[in-house]
Amino acid sequence: MKIGFDNQKYLTMQSEHIRERIGQFGSKLYLEFGGKLFDDYHASRVLPGFAPDSKLQMLLQLADQAEMIISINAADIEKNKVRHDLGITYDEDVLRLIRVYREKGLFVSSVVITRYTGQTSADIFKTKLEHMGINVYFHYPIDGYPNNISHIVSDEGYGKNDYVETSRPLVIVTAPGPGSGKMATCLSQLYHENKRGQKAGYAKFETFPIWNIPLKHPVNLAYEAATADLNDVNMIDPFHLEAYGETTVNYNRDIEIYPVLAAMFEGIFGYCPYQSPTDMGVNMAGKCIIDDDVCKEASNQEIIRRYYQSMNRLVKDEATKDEVYKQELLLKQAKITTNDRPVVPAANELAEKNGAPAAALELPDGTIVTGKTSDLLGASSAVLLNAIKVLGGIDDEKHLISPTFIEPIQHLKTEFLGSKNPRLHTDEVLIALSMCAATDATAKLALEQLPKLIGCQLHTTVILSSVDMTTFKKLGIEVTNEAVYENKTNL
Numbered sequence: 001m002k003i004g005f006d007n008q009k010y011l012t013m014q015s016e017h018i019r020e021r022i023g024q025f026g027s028k029l030y031l032e033f034g035g036k037l038f039d040d041y042h043a044s045r046v047l048p049g050f051a052p053d054s055k056l057q058m059l060l061q062l063a064d065q066a067e068m069i070i071s072i073n074a075a076d077i078e079k080n081k082v083r084h085d086l087g088i089t090y091d092e093d094v095l096r097l098i099r100v101y102r103e104k105g106l107f108v109s110s111v112v113i114t115r116y117t118g119q120t121s122a123d124i125f126k127t128k129l130e131h132m133g134i135n136v137y138f139h140y141p142i143d144g145y146p147n148n149i150s151h152i153v154s155d156e157g158y159g160k161n162d163y164v165e166t167s168r169p170l171v172i173v174t175a176p177g178p179g180s181g182k183m184a185t186c187l188s189q190l191y192h193e194n195k196r197g198q199k200a201g202y203a204k205f206e207t208f209p210i211w212n213i214p215l216k217h218p219v220n221l222a223y224e225a226a227t228a229d230l231n232d233v234n235m236i237d238p239f240h241l242e243a244y245g246e247t248t249v250n251y252n253r254d255i256e257i258y259p260v261l262a263a264m265f266e267g268i269f270g271y272c273p274y275q276s277p278t279d280m281g282v283n284m285a286g287k288c289i290i291d292d293d294v295c296k297e298a299s300n301q302e303i304i305r306r307y308y309q310s311m312n313r314l315v316k317d318e319a320t321k322d323e324v325y326k327q328e329l330l331l332k333q334a335k336i337t338t339n340d341r342p343v344v345p346a347a348n349e350l351a352e353k354n355g356a357p358a359a360a361l362e363l364p365d366g367t368i369v370t371g372k373t374s375d376l377l378g379a380s381s382a383v384l385l386n387a388i389k390v391l392g393g394i395d396d397e398k399h400l401i402s403p404t405f406i407e408p409i410q411h412l413k414t415e416f417l418g419s420k421n422p423r424l425h426t427d428e429v430l431i432a433l434s435m436c437a438a439t440d441a442t443a444k445l446a447l448e449q450l451p452k453l454i455g456c457q458l459h460t461t462v463i464l465s466s467v468d469m470t471t472f473k474k475l476g477i478e479v480t481n482e483a484v485y486e487n488k489t490n491l
Contacts, residue, residue, distance in 0.1 A: 001364070001455055004294030005049035005285075013284040015061040018203075021282055022065075022169050025201025025273075028193065030186040031282070033174040034206040038100060043207050045478070046222045046299040047285065055207075056104060059172065066170040067109040068101055070094050071181045074113050074122040083177055091125050093176035098134065110135040110164050114181030117141065137162035139181065139188060146260045153267030158191035178230070183257075187264055194268050201273065202265075204254075204280045209234045211248045211278050212286040218299035219289075220249055221334050225306035228326045229319060240276035248278040301457070303327075303334050304341045304480070311483035312463060341480065343459035346370060348482070351461040357486050359383040359460040361477070363390060364452065373423070376406050379460060380468045381429040387456070391449035400446050401432050426471040453477055462486040 022029040035043075038056040051057065059066060075081075076090045083093050098108050111129050113122050116138040126136040139161040144151050151157050164185075171189070173182045186202050193200040208223035220234050237250040239258055254277040261280075265272040274280050289295055307327040313319035331337065339345045346360035346368045359371045359379040369390055371383025385400055394400070406424060409432060413419040424432070430450075436443035454476030461482050464472075472479045 001048055002291070002294045003049040004289060004291040004298065005047040006288045006290045007049050007051050007054055009290075010050070010054060010285060010288040011058050011061065013287060014058045014282070017282050017284050018058075018062060018170065018205075019065075021201070021203050026199035027169055028166075028171070028198065028200035029169065030171045030173055030189055030200060030202050032182045032186050032202070032204045033172050034182070034204070035208070037097075037174060038104070040207070042222075042226055042302070043285075046219050046302050047289065047295055048298050049290075050285075055205075060105060062170055063105055063107070065168055066172055067107045067166060067168040068172045068174060069110045069112055069164060069166075069185065070097060070108065071112045071114055071173060071175045071185045073180050074116045074119045076177075076180065077113070077125055078119045078121045081177075090176040090180070091121075095128075095132075097174070097176065098132065107168070108134065109166060110137060112137050112139055112162075112164060112181070112185050114139045114184060115141050135165065137164050139185065145184075146257065146264075149260070149263045149267055153191060153264055158188040159195075161188045161192075163192040164189055183261075187261075187268070190265075190268050202280070203282050205282050207283055207285050209249045209251055210286040211237075211250060211281060211283065213249070213289070215249050216333055218296045218303065218334055221330050222299040222302040222306070223251075225303045225327060225330050228306065228310060228323045228330075229313075231322075231326070237276050237278045240278040243275035248276075250277050250281075254280075300334055300336050301341060303330055304336065304338055304344075305478065307331060307338065308480040308483070312481065315463070315483040315485075341457065341459065342366075342368060343457050344480070347459045347461050357460065357462045359458060361387050361453075362457040363387060364456065376403060376410070376423060377429065378421075378423045378425065378468070379462075380464060380472070381424050381426050383458070384426055385429065385433075385446075387453065388446045388449040391452050392445045394442060394446060398442060400443050401429065401436055405432060405436065425465060425467045427467055430471070450475060 018031065038053045040052050040055060044050045044052045072090055072094050081090045082088065083090065086093065094111060101108050111134055113126065113136065116122055129136050142152050142157045146152065173185050175182050190200055190202055209220040213219060215234055215236060224232060224234055233252045234249055235252055235255055237248045237255060240246060240248045258277040262272040310319050310324050310327045314321065314324050343360040343362050347358050347370065350358035350360065350370050350372060354372050356373045357379045361369050361383050363369060367390060369383060369387045371379050371386050373379045374382065389396060409424060409428060410422040414422050433443055433447060437447050456477050458472060458477050458479045459481060463483065463485050464479065464481055469479065
């Protein structure tokens with residue numbers, strides 16, 4: 001894979017910049033931490049060279065100075081809100097985050113349950129956390145938030161919230177997802193710290209959009225594509241332009257809330273330490289791009305992938321047409337089409353030629369391997385076997401799994417397990433192949449090629465079964481598919 005981002009430079013610059021920001025405010029900085037801390041695969045896809053755990057590694061360089069607060073909205077606990085990328089509820093994710101941060105050597109001091117109104121589920125969660133040795137605090141709804149500044153910045157607003165006891169100069173405030181109250185937690189703490197006569201500051205860490213690259217740079221367009229369901233829009237920061245005469249990029253929600261934040265800072269400190277929402281940020285990612293063309297191409301590919309994701313969500317009634325329209329607009333702004341993803345035309349042309357579902361996979365050297373549906377295998381299974389044959393230099397005519405071996409498996413599926421689809425899914429193919437590898441050197445060679453599939457691109461002409469999608473995800477393959485069901489019985 002071509003590298004476009006200097007990860008080591010990023011770790012060094014980012015940690016140094018945060019230390020500088022701590023010094024700017026004296027002895028305490030509340031850092032609102034957006035996005036994924038240790039599994040940021042979007043960033044690693046659009047900035048090749050960015051490690052998915054880069055932000056975590058950066059924080060580990062500050063571990064002796066840092067502690068972590070996790071915010072969660074009481075309403076999200078009550079309604080069992082789910083993180084769709086992980087398939088777990090927000091409160092379960094808080095427990096997961098605590099466990100992972102602790103295992104990595106970070107100090108998790110507290111959880112703040114925001115917008116608390118006496119929910120029983122929140123009380124139960126508080127007890128569970130306290131049994132784990134985690135301090136738990138409540139923050140409450142504030143009438144007129146966020147516009148009634150005089151009420152918010154008063155003893156009846158932020159003043160009613162619990163004060164979170166902290167002991168280290170850098171306080172990272174993170175959350176399982178949007179709407180959890182990270183910013184409000186930071187500002188509430190600033191109010192309490194100020195009343196206690198303690199100097200403290202606030203900063204925001206969001207990787208995207210990247211403030212010091214152009215508005216319509218593919219990296220920033222890819223961020224809009226990734227958040228199309230939230231209707232986030234990248235914008236020129238007008239406050240930064242007015243204050244400094246410098247064009248920078250931010251996103252609509254931060255720009256819209258900035259006047260309110262500035263007024264809150266004035267209510268807390270008597271002045272606003274920032275001239276713009278861009279000033280609040282501490283993101284150094286843009287300064288670590290070392291090959292702009294590589295990052296542009298990677299981001300264009302991400303935009304196409306996100307378009308297909310939205311199309312699939314629409315078919316499954318999980319997205320609106322407006323979300324798809326936005327993705328189509330982003331394709332036009334990037335001046336690309338779905339055919340700029342090489343596996344798309346390869347798969348679609350094969351499907352049209354044969355009148356049956358097909359798949360295409362791009363190997364690390366750019367070779368395109370295809371697979372089609374047959375009586376024994378689905379297109380996904382076929383392309384997977386064909387790919388590892390090519391990677392292992394195995395003759396295409398060689399059967400890695402004998403048809404006589406596949407037929408009993410099909411019989412088991414249809415006659416005893418109730419499946420209406422006799423063809424083997426990808427997980428079944430890999431299990432069968434691993435059994436063959438016990439006695440067949442060629443099958444063993446084929447299995448050894450699987451790690452080479454990490455980062456490969458795949459496109460299928462029909463919606464994948466959940467089994468195949470999970471298998472490809474575990475193999476590290478980036479998948480897109482046409483938003484078309486083959487038929488209900490194949491899923």
